[in-house]
Amino acid sequence: MSPSEPDTGLRTLKKQRTRQALAEAAIALFLDRGFEQVSVAEIAAAAEVSKPTLFRYFGSKEELVLHRFADHLGEAGRVVRDRAAGLTALDALERHHQAGLAARDPQTGLTDDPEVLAFLRLVYETPSLSAHLFDYLEADTRALAEALDPDGAVAARLVAAQYTAVRQVLAHATWSRLAAGLDFGEVARTADAETAEAFALLRGGAAAHGF
Incomplete structure (x- = not known):
């Protein structure tokens, strides 16, 4: 196993956790206030990331919800x-x-x-x-x-x-x-x-x- 492989695995795990945290924060806000009433900026703030970071994981507000169907x-x-x-x-x-x-x-x-x-x-x-x-x-x-x-x-x-x-x-x-x-x-x-x-x-x- 090369020295870089553990780091690669950790980065992948971190990305998965960030993606999950973003989706969970978004869905909680949507359920509480309605889909149209929540902005991308509010979702990013709730997940403690920037808007550009959010869009690296999800291309739209809709994907934050519908990614569950992608499985x-x-x-x-x-x-x-x-x-x-x-x-x-x-x-x-x-x-x-x-x-x-x-x-x-x-x-x-x-x-x-x-x-x-x-x-x-x-x-x-x-x-x-x-x-x-x-x-x-x-x-x-x-x-x-x-x-x-x-x-x-x-x-x-x-x-x-x-x-x-x-x-x-x-x-x-x-x-x-x-x-x-x-x-x-x-x-x-x-x-x-x-x-x-x-x-x-x-x-x-x-x-x-x-x-």
Whole structure:
């Protein structure tokens, strides 16, 4: 190991911690006062860094929030590529979504954590965040389409787009019920049933193409 390697690791760790501190400071301010009411300067001050430093880590206010979704980019494509032999792509994606519901993954909208519910409200009810979220979804859709068919057939692109739309509709519907104060167990059961229904609808159009 060269003498520079430990220093490189420490610098990487420090950058990760700074990035996390910036995001946490920003989201806390957004939840408290609203996305539009908080300036970049206030976020930088709360995290004890300069504005130029903040912009080295995040290109915009929106990225301070939506970076949480970046961890899941390409996930659907990986699920399809890594699926067990004999399992269709949609079967693998449905199992993955059901597993997310069981694990209370915030990406499914099913969570009993008040802070996560508030975070999802921030994303869903802030127009600029909702608009920027589509950039992440588009990238995820492209990755899934490539996993379905590396040759780029239009059928694969259509199925990928439909899956992404279905996933978002299911997550938003589930979150909306929880945000309205409905019983968690009832919402969970509804989410399971709607997931099965949604994938049955998807299969109706995708089966002819082997997905």
